Amino acid sequence: MTTPMTWWLATVGLVVGLLVVDFVIAARKPHHVGMREATIWSIFYITVAIVFGVVFWQVHGGDSGTEYFAGYIVEKSLSVDNLFVFVIIMTKFAVPDELQQRVLLFGIALALVMRGIFIAVGSVAISAFSWMFVIFGLFLIYTAVQLARHRNEDPDADNAVLRWVQRTLPSTPEYHGTRLTIREGGRRLVTPLFVVFIAIASVDLVFALDSIPAVFGITKDPFIVFAANAFALLGLRALYFLVHGLLEKLVYLSVGLSVILGFIGVKMILAFLHEDVSKAIPHVPTPISLGFILLVLVVTTVASLLRVRSHPEEKAHAGRVFGGDQHRQSERPE
Secondary structure (H helix, E strand, O other): OOOOHHHHHHHHHHHHHHHHHHHHHHHHOOOOOOHHHHHHHHHHHHHHHHHHHHHHHHHHOHHHHHHHHHHHHHHHHHHHHHHHHHHHHHHHOOOOHHHHHHHHHHHHHHHHHHHHHHHHHHHHHHHHOOOHHHHHHHHHHHHHHHHHHOOOOOOOOOOHHHHHHHHHOOEOOOOOOOOOEEEEOOEEEEOHHHHHHHHHHHHHHHHHHHHHHHHHOOOOOHHHHHHHHHHHHHOHHHHHHHHOOOHHHOOOHHHHHHHHHHHHHHHHHHHHHHHHOOOOOOOOOHHHHHHHHHHHHHHHHHHHHHHHHHOOOOOOOOOOOEOOEOOOOOOOOO
């Protein structure tokens, strides 16, 4: 399906408008976001995503609508995994409460830009080379195995780029409001907020590398890929403050995500074989994919809550390869 340009313009305009609203709210007066505010904004963004999906379904048909909702749910699930690493970065660098909103908004805006680039590149690659489905599928299966292997380990908030920045650029140990650099003793110094932005940017890059292939496993339509990613990311700021204290209870989240990514990886490989090798090879319809993904998420959530209820000492971990290094077991800062 070729999505009309009017849909692209309207959707991009809506996403940019919502992002601007978020920036205005965060910039108006930096403050700690309470549970009530986070809940209201989370419900708002989820409602916007659902209303968009319903309208899209009615205009473009059930197949496209199902692909959108399946892609949105996959991306929303992966965004929760993002939050684990965001929490660790915020804790490691002791980001003040009043600055956390701005850090998150920077991360969301940069993630949208990065994913937009990956969507364009991925769409062209898949159109030109159908075997890219096999590459993407194998990459998702590899990611799924890594998630399962390292599910009991916290990711290290350091990576090569971040360590280079900390070694190379002179910095100040304390925050200076929202400033990224200051002049002190005749020298230009970066603040910890600048270093945090570098860390968040690195995270965005890592997560874009597997989230885009994952949603391409649901649909080949670049518009649906973009919309699912955009609406899943827009609510990330509010979701962070809403589930901050609940993340550690999702002890089986990495297992659930590994199953979902592995399933999508196999689905992509089967889709290539079905189209290019033999029609006898089974094709997994999108409604079945959507039902399977929802089932895995429900089972994962229920199993996690039951496990934590009987073993309250257990905590969830992101369980992801970060910055090219395997996770190292580390204690959370007190």
